[in-house]
Amino acid sequence: MRLKRLILFTVSAAVALGMLAGCGGGEDGADKAVVIEVDRWYPTSVRFPDPDDDIVLETIRKELNIDLKYDFSTGRSQEWRAKLAARAASGDLPDVIYFFNMMDYRTARSQGYIVPLNDVLNASNLPENLSYITEDMLRSISDDGGLYYGIPNRMGPMLEGMFIRSDWLRELGLEPPRTVEQFAAVAEAFAKRDPDGNGKDDTYGFTSGGCMSCQDFWELLSAFTGLASPDEYLADGELKGGWTSPRYREYLRFMRDLMAAGALDPDMAVNDSNRKTQKIVQGQVGIFHSTGYPADVIRQLRANDPGAEIAYLPPLEGPAGAGYHWPLVGVGTTIGITTKAAKSPEKVRKIVELVDWMNGEEGKRLLLYGAEGTNHVKERGEIRMLQGRQNDYLEVYNLIGDRSKFLSDLDVMKAFHSEPEEFETVKSMIEGGGKRGSVYGLGYAMERSELIDRLKSYREQMAARFIYGNASLDDAGWEAYVRAHDGEYGGGRVREAILLDLQKGGFLQTDKK
Structure with a gap:
């Protein structure tokens, strides 16, 4: 389906974005494909198809006349940040940056290498497939002056959870943990009681991919703080939580004791996502967090150890009660358009057209399912994804977010999780998410980048x-x-x-301060 060509720029918008008035020649020519370079980090290595077999890039060139190129990074996210900072400093910017968290978006906004988009996308001129964008979403990514610098991605069900080696539990005569205390006991047993029976001291209870307050720890944090983050949140009209709260201190004591007992991977602060996965599939880790169902991790693990069994671990109960209160946000990821791209109104228009197409039926289906025979097959009229890492690149190309955003659609869930046990696990992961969000993610309060970036580094350290x-x-x-x-x-x-901010917005009464 061809998109309507959108006239998104007025003279005032072009002035506001600092764009050049001319559009002739070069990549803006009528017949020449518009080159758009995207800079993106992704947590694990991905196998891309050969250029001649790349149905995604070929379709985008054919349908949209866009020559889409990716500067792709993996490994530790901090290395990607350093690379992006170097590009910005040298003036060698990409056209689009995919921000997988809002901290990096706010850093780019404060450093001035992405542009405000208020005159490009607003409630009066949203393309049809971007109609999910609300004023609250835009507010949550705005600065103090009300300017927003990104195209926010749609929110969907959160697919986060922990998984456990159930064969190790059986070997040691243990039950799946239901509380944080039981988690600690099982993690220590996995580290000390030789659950794989090889006679070596080579296993850990739990590991992570480096960041000490990111997804790997969300469920444990939630059990202590009431939110899958130490950030502040609203409850009963009061501001609660925070990085200096007693509950966060209690969580840190819990984790310190686990580390001192040898239950945790001693390298977890310096791992990256690839190293974390490597340790899991090599049979060194008993409990781990996964964003999405870890089908590929399980496949690799069983290739090394056919007797390995993995089970979903429901949310743990802790001092803050039972349940997994993930950070429900107005915006989780966003796309920034750089000052380089903003010099060409045609290029910016094509970027918006690309994002709109990806959110439409044709783009969404292609980026979800890929090519028949390579990425999926059809059985009795239903799509079933083929197993293997050949599908990973589809999410890397996808600028509208990961496939979990569409898993509330049962047809999508069945395509990716056709095995009954896996299907039920994914449903449980979605249902396990709570409804409490941080004041930042919900747009109730603004994060001041001039204060928050240095503060966040200190918190992580x-x-x-x-x-x-x-x-x-x-x-x-x-x-x-x-x-x-x-x-x-x-x-x-x-x-x-x-x-x-909370008082101005009427979310917090003065006498609640």
């Missing part, structure tokens, strides 16, 4: 130091952390700004 036992969690140590957090690193000013 101190989380690792506390968990590894390199900083004290006694009263004196905690008070020193709180003083630095609230004073030198601006946490107190951030909280004051949160309170002000």
